[in-house]
Amino acid sequence: MSTLALPRRLVLLVALALLAALPAGAQPAPASEPAAITPAPQPAPEDPYDRGTPRGAVEGFLAAARARDWARATAYLDLRGVRPAATDEEEAVRLAQRFELVLGRTLAIDLDALSDDPAGRSDDGLDARRDLVGRIDAATPPLSVYLERVAREDGVRIWKFSRATLREVPRLWEQFGDDALVEWLPEPLVSWTVFGLRLWQWIGLASLAFAAALLAVTAKAIAGWVLRPLMRRAPSVRVALAPLATLLGIALFSASRALLKLSMAANDTLGAAASIATLLVLTWLAFRLVDAAERRIAARLRQRAQPADVAALVLGRRAVKAAVGVLAALAILQNAGVNVTGLLAGLGVGGIAVALAAQKSLENLFGGLTIVADQPVRVGDFCRFGDKIGTVEEIGLRSTRVRTLERTMVTIPNSQFSSMEIENFARRDRxxxxxxxxxxxxxxxxxxxxxxxxxxxxxxxxxxxxxxxxxxxxxxxxxxxxxxxxxxxxxxxxxxxxxxxxxxxxxxxxxxxxxxxxxxxxxxQTLYVRPDGxxxxxxxxxxxxxxxxxxxxxxxxxxxxxxxxxxxxxxxxxxxxxxxxxxx
The missing domain is CATH 3.30.70.100 (Alpha-Beta Plaits)
Incomplete structure (x- = not known):
């Protein structure tokens, strides 16, 4: 045996032992499979009416309706088999007009939810040739509005409103269409539109507003005459008449506008406006009731020889009205579409910054509360503060006003006034x-x-x-x-x-x-030579x-x-x- 054979065998044995001792996790991992690549959407086919995608078809139909181009609007309708509009151009235009009116009155179309893909949505569980525009729940029975992908004359696939949807237009028109009276109106009143509303609808809104105002005034006058004995005993009834009459007018206007068959957008806008108006009137009513209650309690305090407590009463009235105003503002913002929860959350995050910015205001507020609670002075007291002297005329949430002997008005922030040395002359017993x-x-x-x-x-x-x-x-x-x-x-x-x-x-x-x-x-100190008397x-x-x-x-x-x-x-x-x- 050769002298080099032993070392070679020894090296081979050591290598085999090391390979056997390696853990299984040390084995090289198999190559991962390549991720699936989502194919890019195909470009929309060229179409003079932009009907290559569901969204383009709906936008095009609505744009043609706004432009009163009804011949163009019919190009977005699949009229095959829809009698008699399939063969009569005038009937097709009438169908497009009625379809647009029904959609405006019953369906709020979310264009952002519609697909921009020429193939439509693939995750809606519908047939690949059909996309859902929306559902008219107010109809009896409810109706789903569909788009359908059909072949153009040259074989190119485009999107149109489906035949099944268009066949339901006569039924929808019976439920949501114009009354017979509109058919007798002059053509300009029906055809002219301003901000999406026809001219006769604007006239109807103005008439309803006038009728509601007239009803409010009449109701206030009648109630004032009927409740005259009660108002003598309870003056707060008088202050509530005007707001309550205004609420009655708003209720009449809101209930009657359904007669005009406005679009959903107009109804939503007017509904939000009516809600905001109702909140404003309720705030007005609350303010008047608070003022009436303050006057009544102040009169009782004066009868009991407690006029100094009126200052605390005035401060309480202002605090209550401020709280009512804040709640009303939040409710109005909510009705206007503002996310009040997010707004309050944002204020919570920025609470430190707000607190720092409002530090002086909070100091003055707590200073005013301290003055009212501790009562070093009251309204009407004659006092000295610092190097000034005068009569206290008002103790507010932010400042105290004092009338000096020169008849000038000195305004002192409550945070400073509450920390000053005050000498109250009105509290002297002798x-x-x-x-x-x-x-x-x-x-x-x-x-x-x-x-x-x-x-x-x-x-x-x-x-x-x-x-x-x-x-x-x-x-x-x-x-x-x-x-x-x-x-x-x-x-x-x-x-x-x-x-x-x-x-x-x-x-x-x-x-x-x-x-x-x-x-x-x-x-x-003058020298004199005779006595002074x-x-x-x-x-x-x-x-x-x-x-x-x-x-x-x-x-x-x-x-x-x-x-x-x-x-x-x-x-x-x-x-x-x-x-x-x-x-x-």
């Missing part, structure tokens, strides 16, 4: 009266003591001054005067009444100061004598009056003063 009396330095201590007692008597005796607290104090020695502070609260219903009481108190204080023998100081020695002596008598008898009402004396003085002052027009 008015603060605090003048400071600057008396001459020539006044003696006993004159000051007498004034303290006499001025307190004025406060305690006045019926519009709250005695708790009511005080007069000698508070300081000023640069040019002896200062007495009067501190009291005045019971008044508004600021005007407070000014009346303050005026009376000021006059009585002047009389009391004059009676004490002293006077008010005149602040001045002679001292009333007699009055001063009388006051000092009376204070001495108080000391001797133990009746000096300093530093405060006894409760018994306060009760004895209460309401004894003559107010309104004698001679006032306010005295009864």
């Amino acid at each position: 008015f603060w009266y605090r003048p400071t009396l600057n008396l001459r330095y020539e006044s003696t201590p006993d004159q000051i003591r007498w004034l303290l007692v006499a001025l307190r008597e004025v406060l305690y005796a006045h019926p519009c001054v709250d005695p708790n607290p009511a005080r007069v104090r000698f508070v300081g020695l000023g640069a040019s005067s002896l200062d007495l502070e009067v501190f009291a609260y005045v019971n008044a219903k508004d600021f005007d009444e407070f000014l009346e009481v303050a005026e009376d108190l000021n006059l009585r204080i002047m009389e009391t100061v004059a009676k004490s023998g002293t006077g008010f100081a005149i602040p001045s 002679e001292r009333d020695e007699r009055a001063a002596a009388d006051v000092e004598a009376e204070v001495a008598r108080w000391r001797e008898s133990g009746e000096l009402a300093l530093p405060r009056f006894s409760p018994e004396r306060v009760r004895r003085l209460a309401g004894t002052l003559d107010y309104p003063p004698r001679g006032s027009v306010l005295r009864t």
Whole structure:
């Protein structure tokens, strides 16, 4: 044996072992079969009427009908065996006219669903020579409209409306055709068309609209006369009359338009318009009822002396009307053919962007709700906000309007107004009266003591001054005067009444100061060589004598009056003063 034979055999054995150890998945995969190739559709045969495809045949027939070219329209009808149209040209034209009218009134043809293939649809389960255009379910019995592929004179295959369909045209005409009255109309009224409707149909629509409007007006007048006693007790009935009469007119128009035998397209358009009009009128009715309810509740609140709650009522009315308006808008869009579900889904996806864009509006809305709920101010309140002062006239969804003392109107966004420091003067239970009396330095201590007692008597005796607290104090020695502070609260219903009481108190204080023998100081830094007025020695002596008598008898009402004396003085002052027009 050769020395090279052993290594060769060893290599062969190792190779065989490796091949045996390979898994089955490692075997080369068989070549895949080539995918089936769908043959491209054959081009449509040349035809002067474009009847090479089902879609072309239907479009051509409808175009010829719109152009009133009835001789051309008959070229799309398979009249073989259809008597008498097969042999009579006038009958063929009449058949085409009636067929087009019946199709327009009973069948909404979807041209996009028709085949552009010369061979027609192969997945409809019909004979290869037949394609379905649509089904007239309103017919009795229902009828399917077919196209059929027939041979032209030269043998080329084209599409026409089938003979079986055309034989049913007389039956369809009896159900959906013109009435006998139309046959007596002048030719222009029947033959002239505007936007797919014949002239007599336009005249009929105008007549129906006029009759519906006349009925609505008449019904409103009759209902107003019959329901007059009820409207006196329930004013909301009056606001509902006009919308309800309008709804009656719309219902009459919708029910009567079937007499005109309009096309399906016109009926769909008018039906959508009637639905939108009905929604608008219902929205109008809802708005009027909300306004009437708001007025009724506001009147009750005013009767109960709760006029401030009217602001919340106004805000609620606006919120309800806004919600009704949004729902009405969505319903109108739905009737107009807009996909509201998709629209709302799109708004949901873009909700973050909308929220960012409407951030300020939402802040103002919640600010308005905060103002109404917390009620720092109400409509009619006199308040100070920031550096301005005025009367609140309106609290809206977005802003609050305040009438200033200059009679200008200030509009503040609710988000800002709700976060401002607001001083509400209308909520005051009492008015603060605090003048400071600057008396001459020539006044003696006993004159000051007498004034303290006499001025307190004025406060305690006045019926519009709250005695708790009511005080007069000698508070300081000023640069040019002896200062007495009067501190009291005045019971008044508004600021005007407070000014009346303050005026009376000021006059009585002047009389009391004059009676004490002293006077008010005149602040001045000018040097003078004579006194600014002679001292009333007699009055001063009388006051000092009376204070001495108080000391001797133990009746000096300093530093405060006894409760018994306060009760004895209460309401004894003559107010309104004698001679006032306010005295009864």
